[in-house]
Amino acid sequence: MASRLDRIAEQRREKLDRIRASGINPYPHKYHRSHTTQQATDLLKQKEDGLTQEEEVSVAGRIMANRPMGKISFLDIRDSTGKIQLCFHKEYLSEENLGLFKDLDIGDIIGTSGKLFRTKSGEPTLEVEDLTLLAKSLQPLPEKWHGLSDIDKRYRQRYLDLIANAEAREIFRVRSQVITVIRQFLNQRGFLEVETPVLQPLAGGALARPFTTHHHTLDQDFYLRIAIELHLKRLIVGGFDRVYELGRIFRNEGISTKHNPEFTMLECYQTYADYNDVMSTVEGMVSQISQQVLGTAKVEFGDDTLNLKPPWQRLELRQAIIKYSGIDFEEYPDVGSLREAMLGLNIEVDPQKDRGRLIDELISTFVEPNIIQPTFLLDYPVDMSPLAKAKPDNNRLVERFEAFAGGIEIANAFSELNDPIEQRQRFLQQQKQRQAEGEIVESIDEDFLLALEYGMPPTGGLGVGIDRLVMLLTGQQSIREVILFPQLREKNEGKHES
RNA sequence: GGGCCGUUAGCUCAGUUGGCAGAGCACCUGACUUUUAAUCAGGGUGUCACAGGUUCGAGACCUGUACGGCCUACCA
Numbered sequence: 001m002a003s004r005l006d007r008i009a010e011q012r013r014e015k016l017d018r019i020r021a022s023g024i025n026p027y028p029h030k031y032h033r034s035h036t037t038q039q040a041t042d043l044l045k046q047k048e049d050g051l052t053q054e055e056e057v058s059v060a061g062r063i064m065a066n067r068p069m070g071k072i073s074f075l076d077i078r079d080s081t082g083k084i085q086l087c088f089h090k091e092y093l094s095e096e097n098l099g100l101f102k103d104l105d106i107g108d109i110i111g112t113s114g115k116l117f118r119t120k121s122g123e124p125t126l127e128v129e130d131l132t133l134l135a136k137s138l139q140p141l142p143e144k145w146h147g148l149s150d151i152d153k154r155y156r157q158r159y160l161d162l163i164a165n166a167e168a169r170e171i172f173r174v175r176s177q178v179i180t181v182i183r184q185f186l187n188q189r190g191f192l193e194v195e196t197p198v199l200q201p202l203a204g205g206a207l208a209r210p211f212t213t214h215h216h217t218l219d220q221d222f223y224l225r226i227a228i229e230l231h232l233k234r235l236i237v238g239g240f241d242r243v244y245e246l247g248r249i250f251r252n253e254g255i256s257t258k259h260n261p262e263f264t265m266l267e268c269y270q271t272y273a274d275y276n277d278v279m280s281t282v283e284g285m286v287s288q289i290s291q292q293v294l295g296t297a298k299v300e301f302g303d304d305t306l307n308l309k310p311p312w313q314r315l316e317l318r319q320a321i322i323k324y325s326g327i328d329f330e331e332y333p334d335v336g337s338l339r340e341a342m343l344g345l346n347i348e349v350d351p352q353k354d355r356g357r358l359i360d361e362l363i364s365t366f367v368e369p370n371i372i373q374p375t376f377l378l379d380y381p382v383d384m385s386p387l388a389k390a391k392p393d394n395n396r397l398v399e400r401f402e403a404f405a406g407g408i409e410i411a412n413a414f415s416e417l418n419d420p421i422e423q424r425q426r427f428l429q430q431q432k433q434r435q436a437e438g439e440i441v442e443s444i445d446e447d448f449l450l451a452l453e454y455g456m457p458p459t460g461g462l463g464v465g466i467d468r469l470v471m472l473l474t475g476q477q478s479i480r481e482v483i484l485f486p487q488l489r490e491k492n493e494g495k496h497e498s
Numbered sequence: 499g500g501g502c503c504g505u506u507a508g509c510u511c512a513g514u515u516g517g518c519a520g521a522g523c524a525c526c527u528g529a530c531u532u533u534u535a536a537u538c539a540g541g542g543u544g545u546c547a548c549a550g551g552u553u554c555g556a557g558a559c560c561u562g563u564a565c566g567g568c569c570u571a572c573c574a
Contacts, residue, residue: 011525011526012525065534065535067533067534067535067536067537068530068533068536069530069531069532069533069536069537070529070530070531071530071531072530072531072532072533073533074532074533074534074536076534085533085534087532087533089531090531091531105525106524106525119532119533119534120532120533121532121533121534123532123533123534125532139508140508140509140524140525141508141509141524142508142509142510142524143508143509143510143522143523143524144509144523144524144535145509145510145522145523145535146509146510146511146522146523147509147510148509148510149509149510150505150509150510150566151566151567152505152565152566152567153509155566160509164509205574206574207573207574208573208574209572209573226574227574251573253572253573254499254571254572254573256572256573257568259573350571350572356574357573357574360573360574364573384574385574386574387574412574430574478567488565488566489564489565489566490565491564491565
């Protein structure tokens with residue numbers, strides 16, 4: 001703690017002491033502002049248009065710039081709606097205000113009141129009559145022109161990133177609105193928003209390494225959920241015809257520009273629907289989000305312009321893999337022959353991988369990077385989709401699709417398997433597979449199977465990675481740019497700072 | 499986990515062949531009554547990420563460590 005105080009600019013502490021000595025509380029409890037900076041600017045325009053006589057306002061915000069001109073000074077303050085220029089005439093200020101004014105710094109939070117006017121150059125300005133310090137800043141802000149660009153610092157001290165970089169503020173504003181529109185979209189269609197456990201005795205619904213934790217009173221180990229799926233399907237059994245959850249998922253796996261250990265997933269389930277209906281839901285929802293949040297269905301991503309307007313292209317997975325890699329997985333019904341064929345493609349083929357994961361490898365290596373315009377890949381091998389219902393005419397394939405755009409996966413959906421006996425067989429087969437690979441085998445979620453045995457209506461289910469969707473809509477190439485506090489390794493040095 | 503690259507003032511960045519640690523912004527002092535990246539005059543505020551090593555001398559060269567970035571690997 002002491003070392004941190006040592007680093008605080010000495011002058012600012014002196015100013016703080018002076019302010020306190022003059023009887024001013026540098027950290028008061030509240031301030032009544034009559035207008036945001038945006039509202040104040042609008043009010044001035046209304047007055048100029050003769051729509052109002054009002055000109056007295058009080059505004060509050062952080063000092064972002066100071067331009068002293070001798071007897072007058074221009075300062076900019078910013079709040080979350082924008083900024084406004086303040087004009088201080090030193091001659092007009094009270095003695096107390098003048099003393100305080102001299103000890104102000106860029107970064108301080110202040111409240112001011114006075115009359116609105118426009119300068120010669122047309123800048124909306126508040127002629128300050130009264131000044132209140134709301135919070136003294138003891139740390140210098142990042143540079144005004146270049147902003148903050150040190151990536152490490154931008155993520156660890158996100159508040160500085162938000163203060164310094166308008167683009168960062170915009171990304172998180174968009175993210176918030178995307179989630180708002182998703183809720184609107186689903187609520188309007190009769191979906192019920194629910195919350196299901198994050199702490200689970202079994203981590204099911206996906207195959208990923210979970211985080212583990214322990215509950216002391218129960219003296220029981222728990223997993224942090226890796227998917228929401230199995231609980232939402234229990235609710236479908238329970239009679240809710242349309243449910244969704246927007247929630248945090250945790251996967252104890254690698255960190256990359258497309259993976260964060262905790263991320264946000266939307267899962268929604270609708271009864272009496274199959275994956276064709278879900279496709280309509282996805283393309284409708286994503287295009288509406290884009291239209292409502294960005295005002296357009298066309299988004300720039302990398303060097304491409306993506307057109308999110310429905311209908312999106314539909315392409316059978318088998319045909320897509322043939323198109324981009326030349327391999328027809330239907331011709332290689334077993335692991336050995338498929339691996340053989342893939343070796344001819346000059347890519348590394350992990351001998352541990354089963355057929356499903358080999359196909360997954362083909363998708364991520366050859367197909368995914370090539371799918372720029374929004375596209376549904378349809379009909380996945382049953383090997384890699386244990387929770388999806390088989391196609392009526394081909395039990396090696398399931399009614400499943402993944403949606404891709406800009407080279408990244410944004411949604412995964414299927415006609416849900418609701419035959420409890422087949423579901424049990426799929427789980428058992430999966431267990432056998434994992435066992436053969438010498439991996440840790442999770443026990444089967446018997447409670448979920450029991451729920452299915454009571455009868456689950458035909459259901460279409462969907463999962464959407466919200467972080468990746470926001471990447472797409474904001475043109476960001478790294479998931480850390482759309483997560484406020486992405487996971488970083490803790491620094492050993494500098495820990496004393498906090 | 500592996501490979502490559504990076505880390506210099508509060509921020510953004512220079513730093514030549516190994517020879518006194520630099521600039522802009524911020525900050526401090528002074529001038530200035532309509533500026534807006536205000537301007538003008540003056541002031542450098544530093545554990546060169548950390549720890550060793552080579553050398554008369556290291557920000558630079560070597561080794562290791564930490565953190566980050568990119569690629570790769572892992573990834574229902």
